[in-house]
Structure formats: C-alpha cells, structure tokens
Amino acid sequence: MHRVIIIGATSAIAEATARRYAARGARLYLIARRAQRLEDLAQDLKIRGAADVAFGTLDVNHHAAHVDAFAKAWSWLEKVDVVLIAHGTLPDQSECERSADHAVSEFNTNGTATISLMTIAATELEAQRHGVLAVISSVAGDRGRQSNYLYGAAKAAVSTFASGMRQRLAKVGVTVITIKPGFVDTPMTQHFQKGALWAKPDAIARGIVRAVDRRRSVIYLPWFWSIIMLIIRHIPEPIFKRIKL
Amino acid sequence: MSRVVQSWGRYPAISQQTVVDVSDRRQALPDIAGLMLPHGNGRSYGDSCLNEGGVLLRTRNMDRYIRFDAASGQLECEAGLLLSDILDLVVPQGWFLPVTPGTKFVTVGGAIANDVHGKNHHVTGTFGQHVLSLELLRSDGSRIVCGPQRQTEWFAATVGGLGLTGLITQATLQLRRIAGAWMSTESHRFEDLDGFFRLSERSASDHEYTVAWIDCAGKDRSLGRGIFTCANHAPACPDARPSAPGRRLGVPFSPPFSLINPLSLKAFNSLYFHRQRASVVQATTHYEPYFYPLDSIADWNRIYGPHGFMQYQCVVPPSDAKACIEHLLKTIASAGEGSFLAVLKQFGDRVSPGMLSFPRPGTTLALDFPNRGDQTLRLLETLDDIVAEAGGAVYPAKDARMAGRRFRQYFPTWEDFSHFIDPRFSSSFWRRVTE
Numbered sequence: 001m002h003r004v005i006i007i008g009a010t011s012a013i014a015e016a017t018a019r020r021y022a023a024r025g026a027r028l029y030l031i032a033r034r035a036q037r038l039e040d041l042a043q044d045l046k047i048r049g050a051a052d053v054a055f056g057t058l059d060v061n062h063h064a065a066h067v068d069a070f071a072k073a074w075s076w077l078e079k080v081d082v083v084l085i086a087h088g089t090l091p092d093q094s095e096c097e098r099s100a101d102h103a104v105s106e107f108n109t110n111g112t113a114t115i116s117l118m119t120i121a122a123t124e125l126e127a128q129r130h131g132v133l134a135v136i137s138s139v140a141g142d143r144g145r146q147s148n149y150l151y152g153a154a155k156a157a158v159s160t161f162a163s164g165m166r167q168r169l170a171k172v173g174v175t176v177i178t179i180k181p182g183f184v185d186t187p188m189t190q191h192f193q194k195g196a197l198w199a200k201p202d203a204i205a206r207g208i209v210r211a212v213d214r215r216r217s218v219i220y221l222p223w224f225w226s227i228i229m230l231i232i233r234h235i236p237e238p239i240f241k242r243i244k245l
Numbered sequence: 246m247s248r249v250v251q252s253w254g255r256y257p258a259i260s261q262q263t264v265v266d267v268s269d270r271r272q273a274l275p276d277i278a279g280l281m282l283p284h285g286n287g288r289s290y291g292d293s294c295l296n297e298g299g300v301l302l303r304t305r306n307m308d309r310y311i312r313f314d315a316a317s318g319q320l321e322c323e324a325g326l327l328l329s330d331i332l333d334l335v336v337p338q339g340w341f342l343p344v345t346p347g348t349k350f351v352t353v354g355g356a357i358a359n360d361v362h363g364k365n366h367h368v369t370g371t372f373g374q375h376v377l378s379l380e381l382l383r384s385d386g387s388r389i390v391c392g393p394q395r396q397t398e399w400f401a402a403t404v405g406g407l408g409l410t411g412l413i414t415q416a417t418l419q420l421r422r423i424a425g426a427w428m429s430t431e432s433h434r435f436e437d438l439d440g441f442f443r444l445s446e447r448s449a450s451d452h453e454y455t456v457a458w459i460d461c462a463g464k465d466r467s468l469g470r471g472i473f474t475c476a477n478h479a480p481a482c483p484d485a486r487p488s489a490p491g492r493r494l495g496v497p498f499s500p501p502f503s504l505i506n507p508l509s510l511k512a513f514n515s516l517y518f519h520r521q522r523a524s525v526v527q528a529t530t531h532y533e534p535y536f537y538p539l540d541s542i543a544d545w546n547r548i549y550g551p552h553g554f555m556q557y558q559c560v561v562p563p564s565d566a567k568a569c570i571e572h573l574l575k576t577i578a579s580a581g582e583g584s585f586l587a588v589l590k591q592f593g594d595r596v597s598p599g600m601l602s603f604p605r606p607g608t609t610l611a612l613d614f615p616n617r618g619d620q621t622l623r624l625l626e627t628l629d630d631i632v633a634e635a636g637g638a639v640y641p642a643k644d645a646r647m648a649g650r651r652f653r654q655y656f657p658t659w660e661d662f663s664h665f666i667d668p669r670f671s672s673s674f675w676r677r678v679t680e
C-alpha cells in the first residue's frame with residue numbers, strides 16, 4: 001500500500017496526482033492552506049478509492065510550523081512511502097522588479113519554504129531508510145529568462161538543493177526526484193493563451209506517479225521539454241542576452 | 246482572454262468569448278463584465294453552449310465527488326464531473342446511470358441543462374427525472390437548492406433550462422442497479438417504417454433500451470429500411486471477462502474537405518444494412534460499445550472537414566408519426582442529402598418536469614448533415630415546416646439554425662421560462678431564437 005504526504009495538495013497538479021494514488025487504494029495525508037477545500041478533496045479522494053484520507057493546514061511561509069505539520073502527518077501514516085511537495089506561486093515578474101520585498105517574499109514561497117520542507121522530510125525519510133521525496137521544480141529553473149527569472153531562480157535553488165540531497169540520501173535507500181514540468185494548464189496559468197506545448201494536469205500527474213514508481217532522479221514533463229531545455233541551456237550568453245524569451 | 250470555442254458540430258465558429266475555469270463550487274461567480282454561460286464538455290452540436298461576446302464558465306475542473314452510497318445508489322457530485330467518470334466508479338459496484346445519451350463524455354451539469362434522453366426514454370424518461378436535488382448558484386450570490394419536492398418551480402426551469410437559470414454547482418442522482426457490465430442485445434432487420442413501428446411496439450414492454458438505425462440514402466422501396474436493436478442489462482455473467490479497454494482511435498486533424506459525401510454515404514448505409522444477414526441476431530455485449538459506439542474514435546466530428554456539420558433531431562407526435570417520418574425521409578432523399586447516422590426512436594409518455602425539455606410522446610428522428618451552406622440550411626427549414634405542421638419540436642442541444650418563430654412554436658412555455666433566467670446569463674442560442 002502507498003502512504004503518501006502531499007504538500008500544496010490543493011494545487012491542480014497535486015490533486016490530479018492524488019487521484020491517481022487514490023485509485024490505487026493509497027492512504028493520503030494532504031497539507032495546504034484552505035481547510036474547507038481540503039475537506040472537499042478528502043471526501044472526493046475517498047470515493048475515488050483511497051483507503052483513507054486525512055489533512056492538516058499549513059501556510060508554507062510559516063516555517064516554524066513545518067516540523068509540527070510533518071509530525072502530524074507521520075504519526076497518522078506511521079510509515080511514509082512518498083512525500084510530494086507541490087505548492088507554488090507564479091510571481092508577477094515586473095512587480096518583483098519594482099519591489100525587492102515582493103521579490104524576496106515570492107522567492108521564499110517557491111524556494112526557501114521548499115528547502116525547509118525538504119530538509120525536515122529528509123530527516124524523517126533518512127530515519128526510516130525508505131521512501132521517495134518528490135519535489136515539483138520547473139523548467140524555468142534551468143536558465144533565467146527575463147520574463148520570469150525570480151520564479152526561475154527559486155526553482156533553480158530547489159533543483160540544485162535536490163540534486164545534492166539526492167546524492168546524500170541515495171546511500172540510505174531514499175530517492176529524491178526533481179520534477180520539471182513545462183507549461184501546464186492550471187489556475188496558476190489561467191491568464192495565459194494556451195498553445196500546442198501546453199499539458200493537462202493529469203498528464204503531469206501520470207508522469208509523476210511513474211517517476212516515483214521507477215525511482216527516477218530528474219524528469220521533464222512532458223518529456224519533450226528535456227530537448228527544448230537542452231537547447232535553451234546551450235545558447236551562448238552573448239546571443240541569449242539579446243533574444244526575448 | 247478571448248477564444249474560439251467550438252461546439253461538437255464545429256458550426257457555428259464563434260469567437261470573442263472570455264473563458265473562465267470554475268473549479269471551486271463554494272466560490273462566488275467570477276466578477277467580470279459581460280453575460281455569462283456555463284459550458285460543460287461542449288458536446289452540444291450548435292450554439293446552445295456558446296456565448297458570443299460574453300463569458301463562458303467552463304466547469305470541467307469542478308469535478309469532485311461529494312457522497313456515494315453504494316447501498317442506495319445515491320450519488321452526490323459536482324456538476325463538471327463526466328458521466329464517463331461516474332461509470333468507471335459505479336459499474337464495478339453494481340450501479341449504472343439511470344439515463345445516458347449516446348456519448349459518455351458529457352458533464353452532469355450539461356446532462357441536466359439539456360435534460361438529455363437515452364435509448365430507455367420509453368421506460369425511464371429523461372435524465373432530469375432521476376435528479377433528486379441540485380444546487381443553483383445565481384449571479385447575485387444566492388444559492389437555490391431545488392428538486393422534485395423542493396423549490397419545484399426552480400427545478401422545472403433548470404432541468405432542460407439550457408444553462409440560463411444559473412450555474413448548477415452540484416447534484417444528487419439516483420442510479421439504477423445492474424448485475425454487471427454486460428448487455429443482452431437483439432437486432433432485427435426491418436424493410437420499411439411499418440416494420441420499425443411494429444418492432445418498437447412489440448419490444449417496448451420487455452426491453453429497457455430500444456433504438457433503430459435507418460438507411461436514409463435508400464430511395465423508393467428501400468426508404469425506411471433499417472436495423473432495430475433492443476437490449477436489457479444482462480444478468481450476472483460470471484464467465485464474461487471484463488474487456489480490457491480498447492485503444493481509443495482518433496482523428497488527428499481536420500481534413501481540408503468533408504469525407505462525408507453522397508458517395509461515401511450511400512456506400513456506408515448500404516454496407517451497414519447488409520452487414521447483418523440474418524433477420525434477427527442476439528448477442529451479449531459490453532455496455533461501452535453498446536451505448537457509446539462513437540466514443541471509441543476521439544474527435545470523430547472532424548471528419549466533416551472545416552465547415553463542420555449540423556445535426557437535426559426532431560420529435561413528432563404519435564398520431565401521424567409514420568406519415569410524418571416518411572415525409573421527412575422522402576424530403577431528405579429527394580434533396581440528395583443523406584445522413585451518416587440516422588436514428589429513429591419511440592419516446593415514451595413519462596413527461597419530464599422540465600419546462601423546456603425536448604422529449605415528449607412520439608417518434609424522434611436524428612440525422613447528421615455535412616454543412617454545405619445554404620443548401621443544407623434550406624433543407625432543414627423545409628424539415629422544420631413538416632415538423633411544425635405536425636405539432637412536433639426540434640432539440641435545442643443539436644441546433645445551430647432554427648428560426649426564432651419555430652423555437653417559440655415548439656416550446657410555447659418559453660415566455661414563462663424566461664422569468665427564471667439569471668439577469669447576468671445568456672447564450673448565443675437564446676439570443677438567436679428570442680431576439
């Protein structure tokens with residue numbers, strides 16, 4: 001049986017992933033900000049086949065509450081197979097350019113909070129000597145682009161942090177997976193015009209579950225983003241700084 | 246952001262719609278300018294799910310289960326849930342949809358707003374007759390919980406209400422018991438319309454599902470010949486192994502012209518009729534190919550090419566149904582227009598509470614026509630003359646072109662209904678037929 005903790009469980013990608021685990025009869029512990037929404041999701045996931053679902057509320061920017069949030073989840077699940085960290089915001093880049101406070105606060109949500117959560121989850125998983133820590137980073141973290149480099153920088157921090165943690169935990173049988181989605185049609189991207197490169201949350205969820213099953217390290221979702229980002233990473237800086245991306 | 250959103254017929258092409266995804270049933274309606282219209286899975290053919298220059302409230306992400314009682318078969322869920330999801334959940338637990346249209350890719354909200362019917366109309370009535378309650382969210386923020394015993398006038402307006410009375414956020418449905426996923430089916434060949442009416446009458450009492458396909462490319466003597474199928478849910482078949490869901494085929498792009506033309510139609514119709522050699526064939530079939538033969542081909546509507554197609558579905562009263570259907574078929578045949586799939590069914594007399602519900606006692610005929618512009622529109626108007634004269638009606642869910650005066654004649658309660666329309670809601674269809 002799968003025992004799964006999801007942070008940012010109200011996100012569209014996280015919910016789609018939770019449904020896939022529910023269909024397998026998993027026990028799920030959901031963590032997010034809005035209690036009413038979590039209650040609705042828990043009800044739904046039980047009907048979809050989850051063995052049981054519980055939830056706790058947390059604002060990820062309240063770092064002091066992180067240890068307690070995990071402790072509650074762990075004691076309800078007893079043993080944990082998967083921790084998925086999925087919360088995030090898509091900052092307004094131009095607002096981040098005007099206001100340093102705004103930039104730092106968005107960095108904290110997408111970078112610092114995630115690092116804190118990963119650190120605490122790693123301690124628990126290491127003690128268990130078992131489990132997968134999957135964190136949703138982004139293709140945006142592969143290279144800073146003028147259109148969203150604050151977000152990209154926070155995701156880059158998460159990817160780099162995960163890379164080091166993966167090396168450390170491999171020794172004790174714990175897998176750390178960096179998930180890098182491309183464009184996904186979710187509330188976060190409601191205002192974007194959608195084209196051919198856009199994926200549905202369920203397609204990303206399928207990739208996440210498969211990556212966890214196969215204990216992968218870094219995955220791009222959908223897969224073709226690995227090629228797109230390979231190209232983008234290799235554009236020489238003198239050219240890169242003159243193009244619009 | 247404005248977008249072209251198409252309905253299933255891919256006609257008309259309507260742009261200038263702001264599309265907003267609603268995913269939380271507890272939230273208020275979005276605060277944006279313009280007239281709003283709920284949009285489910287866009288399986289209506291014409292413009293009843295479109296809203297030119299306005300806002301579409303897309304409900305597909307509002308798709309949570311709320312409560313399922315596997316003992317009583319009562320299911321409470323959000324309105325954006327697809328019937329296909331419900332089947333996946335409930336069939337293994339011995340339950341089935343009380344009424345299902347010919348595709349399972351419709352939402353619960355869409356099924357209520359068009360008060361859809363299935364092959365079992367003569368036994369169970371419409372979808373709305375199995376809704377125990379629903380919640381309606383109005384633009385002033387109020388929520389109306391209504392049902393067959395509660396706020397009945399709001400229920401009557403919303404069932405078949407074309408999405409105009411407000412956003413249906415959630416509903417409770419009464420499912421029906423089944424022993425398993427299998428159907429016992431029987432197909433009969435018939436040579437003319439008399440044959441159809443005879444078979445319908447004979448099987449109505451002991452078959453829950455009946456429907457016929459008719460050859461409408463045939464002229465003269467072969468006019469009205471076809472294949473009648475009737476079915477029941479099969480008793481438990483312990484040795485029938487659950488079929489692995491087949492790969493879904495798809496039409497990956499729209500060809501530059503319609504693949505449906507007089508030649509391919511004639512060939513198809515003739516082949517289809519002659520495929521069945523014996524006059525009666527019995528079989529046990531999984532419910533999926535039985536109810537949803539077209540669902541296995543994703544985006545099949547694209548085969549009609551860039552101009553799309555129109556479906557025409559009418560019902561004519563029982564008194565002179567035969568003469569009327571014959572008249573319709575002859576008119577179509579002599580216009581040189583055939584239909585890929587022409588479907589004929591007897592509706593029963595279980596009247597729905599829905600003020601604007603389409604099904605009523607009589608015979609219903611549904612046909613698809615590739616859009617050939619004026620020629621097609623003229624033919625459909627001629628068909629309307631026949632239907633109106635007989636005192637019948639045309640189904641708004643499939644319509645992209647009927648004249649306003651025809652709609653008002655088919656649905657005389659439209660004026661009483663209009664008092665229930667939310668002042669911030671409207672649709673392209675509604676403006677077309679009432680303004």
Ligand SMILES: Cc1cc2nc3c(=O)[nH]c(=O)nc-3n(C[C@H](O)[C@H](O)[C@H](O)COP(=O)(O)OP(=O)(O)OC[C@H]3O[C@@H](n4cnc5c(N)ncnc54)[C@H](O)[C@@H]3O)c2cc1C
Nearest residue numbers: 285286287288289346347352354355358361362407408413
């Ligand atoms: C292959 C095929 C076979 C079909 N067979 C049948 C059949 O056998 N019988 C039959 O009756 N119909 C049939 N239909 C038509 C189809 O069942 C209806 O058009 C159905 O209403 C489509 O549902 P939808 O979720 O796609 O809604 P849409 O087409 O998106 O919307 C339909 C209407 O519902 C309203 N609506 C949607 N959601 C809500 C909500 N939450 N609250 C309020 N209003 C809402 C919309 O405003 C619109 O007026 C068929 C269609 C296809 C493509």
Ligand SMILES: NC(=O)c1ccc[n+]([C@@H]2O[C@H](COP(=O)([O-])OP(=O)(O)OC[C@H]3O[C@@H](n4cnc5c(N)ncnc54)[C@H](OP(=O)(O)O)[C@@H]3O)[C@@H](O)[C@H]2O)c1
Nearest residue numbers: 010011012013033059060086087088138181183184186188
């Ligand atoms: N969508 C994309 O194109 C895309 C691409 C690459 C990566 N991603 C990443 O995928 C993940 C999931 O995003 P999504 O697309 O599914 O977006 P989403 O549906 O908008 O979900 C974002 C979630 O983050 C939560 N959240 C935000 N700030 C929080 C806080 N301070 N404390 C707790 N929770 C908070 C939100 O909770 P509330 O419900 O309480 O607001 C919401 O559930 C994110 O990490 C995102 O960066 C998305």
